[in-house]
Amino acid sequence: MRNLAKSSELKTIADREKLPLKIIQLDVTDDISVKSAIQAISDESNRIDIFVNNAGYGLTGALEDLDIDK
DSSP states (O other): OGGGGGGGHHHHHHHHHOOOOOOOOOOOTHHHHHHHHHHHHHHHHSSSOOOOOOOOOOHHHHHHHGGGTT
């Protein structure tokens, strides 16, 4: 998750449900963060079986006026 300070509720639920959840820092808008997270997972597990990116991104306006880089 992007902000680990907000992970306590998720960790509490995972612990209560006995779910083997590992929470790591990952900000999909930051290439270094993405590479670091993938490396941390690879170092610990030697593989990634499934990766789900459920991050959202909103961009509104007329298509011809939009710039994905901003």
